[in-house]
Amino acid sequence: MINDTVLSLNKLSKRFGTVVANESVTIDLKRGEILSLLGENGAGKTTLMNMLFGHYMPDSGSIQVADAEGNLAPLSLGHPQAALNAGIGMVHQHFTLAENLSAIDNILLGSENLFAWRRSMDTARDKVKDIMQRTGLNAPLDTIVGKLSVGERQRVEILKALYRDARILVLDEPTAVLTPQEADTLFANIDVMAKDGLSVIFISHKLREVLAFSHRIAVLRHGKKVGEIATKDADEKIISRLMVGADTPTSPRETLSVGAPVLELIDLSVTGISARSSLEQINLTVYASEIVGLAGISGNGQSTLAQVISGLTSPTSGRLEIDNQPVQKYTPASLLKAGVGRIPEDRHHDGIIGAMSVAENLAIESLDSSDIQKNGFLRHQKLKLNAQHLSQKYDIRGPGIEAETRLLSGGNIQKLILARVFEASPRLILANQPTRGLDVGAASEVGKRLLQARQRGAAVLLISEDLDELLALADRIIIMHNGELHVAPGRDRAQIGLIMAGEVS
Amino acid sequence: MIRIEPREAPSRRLTVGIPIASAMLALLLAAIPLSWAGANIGEAYQEMAKGIFGSVFAFTEMLTRATPLIFTGLAATLAFRAKLWNIGAEGQLYLGAMAAVAVGTGWITGPPLLLIPMILIAGAMAGALGMAGPAYLKTRFGADEVVTTLLLNFIILIFIQMMLEGPLKDPMGMGWPQSSPVVDNAILPQILPRMRLHYGLVIALTAAVIAHIMLSKSVWGLKLRAVGENAAAALHAGIGVKRTLMSAALISGALAGLAGVSEVAGLRGYLTTDLSPGYGYTGIVVAMLAGLSPLGVVLAALFIASVFVGADTMSRAMGVSSYLADLVVSMALICVLIGGFIARFTIKITPANKKVSTTDTGAA
Numbered sequence: 001m002i003n004d005t006v007l008s009l010n011k012l013s014k015r016f017g018t019v020v021a022n023e024s025v026t027i028d029l030k031r032g033e034i035l036s037l038l039g040e041n042g043a044g045k046t047t048l049m050n051m052l053f054g055h056y057m058p059d060s061g062s063i064q065v066a067d068a069e070g071n072l073a074p075l076s077l078g079h080p081q082a083a084l085n086a087g088i089g090m091v092h093q094h095f096t097l098a099e100n101l102s103a104i105d106n107i108l109l110g111s112e113n114l115f116a117w118r119r120s121m122d123t124a125r126d127k128v129k130d131i132m133q134r135t136g137l138n139a140p141l142d143t144i145v146g147k148l149s150v151g152e153r154q155r156v157e158i159l160k161a162l163y164r165d166a167r168i169l170v171l172d173e174p175t176a177v178l179t180p181q182e183a184d185t186l187f188a189n190i191d192v193m194a195k196d197g198l199s200v201i202f203i204s205h206k207l208r209e210v211l212a213f214s215h216r217i218a219v220l221r222h223g224k225k226v227g228e229i230a231t232k233d234a235d236e237k238i239i240s241r242l243m244v245g246a247d248t249p250t251s252p253r254e255t256l257s258v259g260a261p262v263l264e265l266i267d268l269s270v271t272g273i274s275a276r277s278s279l280e281q282i283n284l285t286v287y288a289s290e291i292v293g294l295a296g297i298s299g300n301g302q303s304t305l306a307q308v309i310s311g312l313t314s315p316t317s318g319r320l321e322i323d324n325q326p327v328q329k330y331t332p333a334s335l336l337k338a339g340v341g342r343i344p345e346d347r348h349h350d351g352i353i354g355a356m357s358v359a360e361n362l363a364i365e366s367l368d369s370s371d372i373q374k375n376g377f378l379r380h381q382k383l384k385l386n387a388q389h390l391s392q393k394y395d396i397r398g399p400g401i402e403a404e405t406r407l408l409s410g411g412n413i414q415k416l417i418l419a420r421v422f423e424a425s426p427r428l429i430l431a432n433q434p435t436r437g438l439d440v441g442a443a444s445e446v447g448k449r450l451l452q453a454r455q456r457g458a459a460v461l462l463i464s465e466d467l468d469e470l471l472a473l474a475d476r477i478i479i480m481h482n483g484e485l486h487v488a489p490g491r492d493r494a495q496i497g498l499i500m501a502g503e504v505s
Numbered sequence: 506m507i508r509i510e511p512r513e514a515p516s517r518r519l520t521v522g523i524p525i526a527s528a529m530l531a532l533l534l535a536a537i538p539l540s541w542a543g544a545n546i547g548e549a550y551q552e553m554a555k556g557i558f559g560s561v562f563a564f565t566e567m568l569t570r571a572t573p574l575i576f577t578g579l580a581a582t583l584a585f586r587a588k589l590w591n592i593g594a595e596g597q598l599y600l601g602a603m604a605a606v607a608v609g610t611g612w613i614t615g616p617p618l619l620l621i622p623m624i625l626i627a628g629a630m631a632g633a634l635g636m637a638g639p640a641y642l643k644t645r646f647g648a649d650e651v652v653t654t655l656l657l658n659f660i661i662l663i664f665i666q667m668m669l670e671g672p673l674k675d676p677m678g679m680g681w682p683q684s685s686p687v688v689d690n691a692i693l694p695q696i697l698p699r700m701r702l703h704y705g706l707v708i709a710l711t712a713a714v715i716a717h718i719m720l721s722k723s724v725w726g727l728k729l730r731a732v733g734e735n736a737a738a739a740l741h742a743g744i745g746v747k748r749t750l751m752s753a754a755l756i757s758g759a760l761a762g763l764a765g766v767s768e769v770a771g772l773r774g775y776l777t778t779d780l781s782p783g784y785g786y787t788g789i790v791v792a793m794l795a796g797l798s799p800l801g802v803v804l805a806a807l808f809i810a811s812v813f814v815g816a817d818t819m820s821r822a823m824g825v826s827s828y829l830a831d832l833v834v835s836m837a838l839i840c841v842l843i844g845g846f847i848a849r850f851t852i853k854i855t856p857a858n859k860k861v862s863t864t865d866t867g868a869a
Contacts, residue, residue: 310741333743342741350741355734360727364742373724380722 006031006199007052007088007168008072012061014047021047022223024061029168031070034190034200036210036231038243039220043439045203048220049170053090054080065168089161090170093437095153099146103139104128107160124163131162134196136189150297151182155189162193169193170201175209176436179297180467180497187213207236207440208468219243243440253451258475259288261324262459263309263428268318270304277304280483281318286428291450291460293474295467297500301483302463303345306432309461310342311335323427336365341426343417343434345463347410351417354406358398359387361405362420394419395445411442418449429453432463447473467493519848524794524801527840528808534840535833542825549823556818557811563818565702569772571803571810573598573781575709576764577788578795578802579716580632584757585797586720587733589640589750593654594761595785596661597635599778601628601762602769603665606673606684606776609691609769620691625708625766632762633755635661640754644747650754658785666778675775684776693771705767712760716799729753761785790838796845809834 007029014022022044029035039045050056052063057078064072065086076082097106108124125141132138139148139155148156154174161169171190175183190200191213204210210217210231217234219227219242227242263286272278279301286292296302307313308320314330321327322338335342344350352361363372363383371382387401396415398408405413414434421429431450435443450460450473464470470477477488479499486499536546557567577594584591604627609620639657642648669682677685693703720726731739732749740746764784769776791809795801816830 311743312741331743332741333745336743344741349735350738353731353735353738356727356730360731364727364731364739364744367724367727367744376725377723378727 004030005072006066006070008064009048009052010062010064012048012051012058012063014044014051014056014058020223022051022058025220025223025225027218027225027228029199029201031066031199032194032197033216034194034202034214036214036217037201037203037220038207038210038217038239039439043220043243044223045220046172047223049090049172049201049203051077052083052170053088054078054083068167084164087165087167088170089158089164089166089168091154091157091161091172091174093172093174093176095157097145097153097156100144102142102144103148103152103156103159104141106145106156107141107163109160111164128159128163131159135162135193137162150177150299151179151186154178154186158189162198167197168199168201170203172203173437174202175204175206177298177465179500180493181501183209206466206468207239210239211236240440254455256289256454258290259457261285262288262322263461264321264324266319266321268308268315268320270308270313271316272304277301278483279304279308279315282483282485284478284485286459286461288427288457288459289454290475291454291462291473293470293477294461294463294480295470295477295488295496295500296463296465296480298465300480302432302480304483305480306342306345306430306463309335309340309428309430310344311340336424339427341421341424341429343414343421343429343431345432345436347413347417352405352413355404358391358396358401358403358405358408358416359383361416362387362390362401365420366424390419390423411438414438414442414446418446422449422453425456425458426453427458429458429460430463431460433465434462435464435466435469443469467496520796523844523848524796524805524841527844528794528837530840531833531837532812534836535829538829538832539825542823542829544823544825549819549825552819552822553815555822556815559818561697562700563814565697565700567807567810567814568706569702570814571806572703572706572709572771573764573768573784574787574791574806574809575706575713575803576760576767577784578791578806579709579712579788579799580757580760580764580785581788581792582795582797582799582802583716583720583729583753583760584636585733585792587729587750587753588736589643589733589753589757590651591636591639591654591754591757591761592651592789593635593639593657593661593785594757594764594788595781595783596654596658597632597758597761598765598768598781598785599661599665600631600635600765602765602776602780603668603673603684604628604631604762605691605766605769606687609687610685610775611688614688615690617690617692617694620688621693621770624687624691624770625763628762628766629759630762632760632765633758635762636754636758637751640751643754644750662778665776669776669778673776682777686775687770691770692774693767701772703767703771705771708763708767710803712763713799713803716760716802720799725749725752761788764788787834790834793838794841796841808837812837 005028009025009027011024011026012022013024025048037045047056051058063075063077065075065088066072075086098109104125107128112119128141137155137159139152139159145153145156174186178186194200202214211234214231217229217231217239218225219239221243229238265282265284268279268282270279282305294302304313308315308330311330311332311334319326322340325338327335327338363386366372371386373379384401391401394415396412396419398412405416408416434446438446450462454460462470462474471491477496479486479488479496481500481502488496539546539549556563558564577598580594581591605624608627609624613623635657639650639653642653643650666682669684673684675683675685693705696702696704720729728744728749731744732746736746768780773780787809791802791805794805812833813830816827816833819825820827820829
C-alpha cells in the first residue's frame, strides 16, 4: 500500500522543568512536499526537530515514518541512529563537518564500516556523483572542507544526508549564511529533489523565502502549532500575524540630516592569519544620525573590522577616529570609553557570561561607574534596581534578574545586550549581526532600537547578512568582499548580491 | 532505558546537599576496606569519632590540622574561580615558610605586634612571588599554568633543601637540615593553654570570610568570576582579563604562602623539608569538595582534617593502616564529582517497549 504521508509527528510534547517546549504538536509531511516550519525563537522548532532526530526524548506522543515501501512505521524515539536508518537527514544551522577532511570523506563519515579492510571509494564516489547529477548539488569532492565556501559546505552537508538515502531532509535555517544568488540556487536544487520524491522540512525566519518556495507552512508559537496554511493562500501579513500573534510593527523611519562624522576609518589595514581575516586599506566614515549597513557574505573581513572597532584587534596600519579623536589604544575598555557600544556577533560567546546573573551581566560594561560600585564594592541594591528597571524597559523575560543568564532564550539575551549598550548612550553603535537567529518580534525590536539611536544622533554601523534587514534599516549600504569595501550602486538586491559574491567590483 | 538529560539549573539545595551527602557516603564506604582489614566496623567508627571529638585535645588537634588546609583550599578556590589552575600551592607554601624563617629567626627583633605581621606579610609575598612567574608566563605567552606550577613545586622543594643546607641552616642544629627556630616574639600564640592549636586558625578563618566577601561583593570578585566563566565575554566587556588573572594568581600564591607561615610560626617553630604532608595538593581537594566557595572551604577543610586525625587514632587503636584516611578523602572527592554530575543532569528512566512514560528519578 502506497501511502502519501512519509512522516507523521503525533501529539509530541516536551517539557524542560517548568518550561513547555512543545505541547501536543501534530504535523504530517507528504512525499515530495516542502514544508516550512516557522516560529519565533523559543517557539519550539528546534526542540521539535531534535525529537524527530532522536536527540531528545519526547515526554509524550509518537512519530511515524514511512519505510522504503511507503508503509508508516513507528520510529524508535530517542535514537539518532534510528532516525538516520529511517531515512531522516538533518542539516544543522552550524555545519557539522570535519574541516580537515575532504568533502567526500565527510560525506562517507559515519556510514562506513569501521572494521572493513579497504574502503570501496569507487562505488561511493559513483553514488555521490549520481546524486550530484540528479539534484544539481555540486561540490568539489576532493577538496578539504576547510577550503570550501559556505555554500559548498552546505551542499556537502545535504549530499551527506542524501548519500545515506534520506527521504526526509530537515534544513535548519539554510540560507542564513548564503548570498541571495546562492540561496536561489539552493532553492532550485531543493525543488528538483522534491520533484524527485524527497520531502523537506525547512526552518526559516525569512518570510520572503518561505513564501517563495515552500508548499505548505506550519507555524509554531509558544510550543504549540498555531496554524497551518498552504503557501498559495498565505501572504507575509497572515504568517507574521500567526507567528507573533499580531502584525509586526514596521518601525517608522524619519528622514534625518546627517551630523558630524563619528566613526572614521582611515587607510585601515589588518594583516590577519588568513586572507579571510585581513583588511585592505579600509576607508569609511559613519556620520551622526545615520545607519550604515555593511553587507557581505560572512568571512569577508566583517568580523575583523568589528574586532578592530570593538578594540579586540589592533590595526597593522592606518587608524580609527571617534569624534575626530584618533584611538590610541585598541582595547575594549578604551573604545567603550570613547563612546562605542558594541552588539557582538556571537552573543553567547562574547556578549554574556552565562553563569552570572542577569543583573551582573547588565552592569558588566559599566563597572567603574559610581552607580554600580562604591570603593570597589558592588552596590547590590542599585544593581538590582537597575536590573529591574532595564528588564521592564527592554522587556527582558526569564526566570528573574538573579537567575543565571544562560537560562534566557536567545531573543532575551539579545535584549539584555541591547539594554546594556543603549543605556550607555553611545556615540557609535556597532551592531554585528544583531538579529541573527532572532524571531520576527525580537528582530523588529532590535531594528526599532537602532532607529531610536539614530534619531538620538548616534552613528550606527550595522553589519548583517540579511539584505532585507539592511534595506529596511540602513541609510547607506556598503558591501564588503575579500577585505575591501564597495559602495552599493543602489538598493537593487540582485546588484548587491553580485558584488557580495565578488562578480562585479 | 536510561537516559541522561541536562537540567536547567541545579537547585540550591542540591549544590549544598551533594557535597555533604558525598562526604557521608565516603565515610560509609570506608566500611568496605575496614572489613577487609578484619576490623570490627562499629568499633572502628567509634575510635574514629573518639579521635575527633573524644577530648578537647583531640578536637583541637583536628582544628590544628584543618588550619593549613583552609589556607591552601582558599588558594585553590580563588585561582580556580578564575579558571587559573594553580597546582603549585605546595611550593608556594614552602616559599612562605622560608620567608617566615628568613625574617623571623633573629634577623629582626621587636615585639610580637611587629614581628608577627612582618612574617605574615613576608610569607604572603613569597608565596605570591612563587605564583607570579607562572602567571606571567600564562598571560604573556599562554604557557599552561598546570605544567609550570606543578613542576615549580619540585624546583622549590629542592631550592629549600639547598637553603637548609646553606644560608638558612641552623648552626645549633647538630647538622640536621633544618632552619634556626623562629624567635619567641614571632611565634603565633596558642589559643588554649597546653594545646597545639594556634592563632593561625583565626587568621585562616578571617581569610575565608574576607575571600567570601571579596568574591561575592566586590567589583574585583565580579571581574574574577567573569574572567573564569567566560573570558571572551569579559574581555569584550572591557575587563582587564590579564590583570585580573594576575591578581588572582598573586592572591592565591599569597594564601598558600600564609599556610607555610602558619605551620612554621604556629606549630613547628622551624623549617624542614617535611613541613607539609602535601597540604598544597590536599588544598585542591578541599576546594573541589567546597564547590569553590570560600566558606565551604572551611567546612571541607574541617571534614578532611577530621578524616585524617580520626583515621590516625583509629589505626593506632585498631591496628589498621592509617592510609585509610587517604582512601576516604579520595572517595569523598569522587563522590562529589559524581554528585556534581548528577546535579547538572537528571536521569530519566523509561520502561523499554512502552510508548512513552517518563519517571523522574533524578537526585532531586
